[in-house]
Amino acid sequence: MMFTTSTRRTVRRAVAAAAALAGVALVTSGCALTAGSGGDDASSGSGSGGAESIAFVPKQLNNPYTDVVLGGGEEASKAIGYDYSVVGPLEASASSQVTFINTLTQQGTKVIVIAANDPDAVGPALQEARDGGAKIVAFDSDTNPDYRDVFISQVEAKDVALIQIRQMSEQIGGEGDIAILSATANATNQNEWIKYIEEEVDTNPDYAGITIVSKVYGDDDDAKSFQEAQGLLQANPDLKGIISPTTVGIAATARYLSTSEYKGKVALTGLGLPNEMREFVKDGTVTAFALWDPAQLGYVAAYAGQALVDGTITGAEGDTFTAGDLGERTVGADGIVIVGPPTEFDADNIDDYDF
Template identity: 65%
Template sequence: MKLSRNAAGGTLSRSRKVLVIAAASTAALLALTGCAGSGSSGGSASKHISIAFVPKQLNNPYTDVELGGGKDAAKATGDTYSVVGPNTASASSQVSYINTLTQKHTNVIAIAANDPNAVCSALNQAKAGGAKIITFDSDTDKNCRSLFINQVNAKDVALIELKQMAEQINNEGEIAILSATANATNQNSWIQYMKQELASNPTYSKIKLVTTVYGNDDDTTSFQVAQGLLQSYPNLKGIISPTTVGIAATARYLSTSSYKGKVILTGLGLPNQMRQYVKDGTVKEFALWDPAKIGQATVYAAKALVAGTITGKSGDTFKAGSLGTLKVGADNTVIVGGPTAFDSSNIDKYNF
């Protein structure tokens, strides 16, 4: 019987040891799980997110470069990247895509708005469902989003385009603007600054802006509008086209017309699209920035918003890969960089 009690006691002792070890292991596991959970709920920067880009329209060469930058950044961060959007750039054409993304519980919707207000109701519903909203390239009303990723300071864009035009027409003569859509916030902002500068700068007192027309960011429409513009204004000395689609279409028309070398063209263009027109003398110079950086900045801003390391207020900063640290400025806007002038001396250095 003594032997039996000792055996029983030994068995009980071993059982207690197993229970103690199991309890300790469970406690450790719970502690680790608790740490991981608190990091996730607090917005861990390493948390993978889903980000969907909604451009003004699909199959736009400029937009393709922007989206390529976003895709590369999402690949580097391990996040889920997608693109949805309309084939034509109309005011309300993006709404149905926003609604679908809301239903899918996409973490971040990044949109280049065709109209500053037409998409706001859909975006506010997405926000109510938990999505973060970022605008890029073309803004909405600031109450509809958390952050705007802007390529450059709007006034700087206006001034470089106007300066390039003025120098080539010797600060005198009739000019016109061929823009994208009538409701595009980025183009309208640049045009407004150009008008202000024309009205206030004595250097430009002999330059007359005769009209602003729209090609709807469509190649064929822009080509036809440029043709009609020159027929309607026979004394036109120059055209400013602050849209990559518009400037390329206008250059194509000018290059084979009697206006080549007589009507000055400048604006915002992609080096790869404009190279042939610079080399054949149709265009002397134009401007732009690297659109891929906009897509890249948008992805890193999205991660920071979801992580909670920024809220979009002025003074917030976030790391954006090779772009370094970017800062949120006034009106919850991030400026990625400044404009670059392209001409025959440097255009072959760029490939986008």
């Protein structure tokens, strides 16, 4: 199931409308509060008509990848009759989400869906929310498992890593110095993918000629990621390629490479949105990259939240629930629910996708 472009634009319109109505007025530790559609009852966690409330707390707002995820979450929330909202920071720092979690707890929000900037920094706030009766669904970037009920994962983490290092090896002829431009230093999903990439380079004879010479972090900020990419190439003149397992990082790096002397000489792969990467594939800056349908993350997360509230699942291994049009999902070991396999994009198929 691939979600429509109009669905993915819905969350942008909802956020903009809410900001205009409310004037968006919270500024605490560099954070901004943004509400999506739905009006939560502060005393009961129920919205208009007695509907349950579900709130998404992404790593940061105004991130194109996050917008797609939230579009799926909003679609599913409407389908199950839950009042939907979005709150979160403008910058993806370790403690930036805590204030928002505390506010949701005070409001009695029934389901909190979070992509953690740090697996432990959000822990005490999430535990307080759980003590108050909230169900916690992590998505995209996991919390410490002690602090959530289930984690909705894009794909098997090792599969993501294997695709990226294979693509890089193919593009540089199996040998040379490479670097990694990640998101935040504490992002659990990024770090797990990087761990598997490093293991492959260290142990797989197919990659014996590859050396990872540097890891840098763009904090999922476009300008910083652009600067980090520039810095990598200036500091490593023999660099053959960059892996950026973050949609912000790969797009910023591609933009830098496309107008630099390194275009066509330094390979770039990682995880990107087809609509953001299309021009760089067509102009020869990028040969291939990968991703999944991000909207499905938010979609499955909302249905998992409903299943937890209804008691259909508890988060135990073997639990099953139905995720709308995506069908039945099974909770695996450690409370992890896998959404679906990644897709590889190149010049031959990139025009087949619109997200």
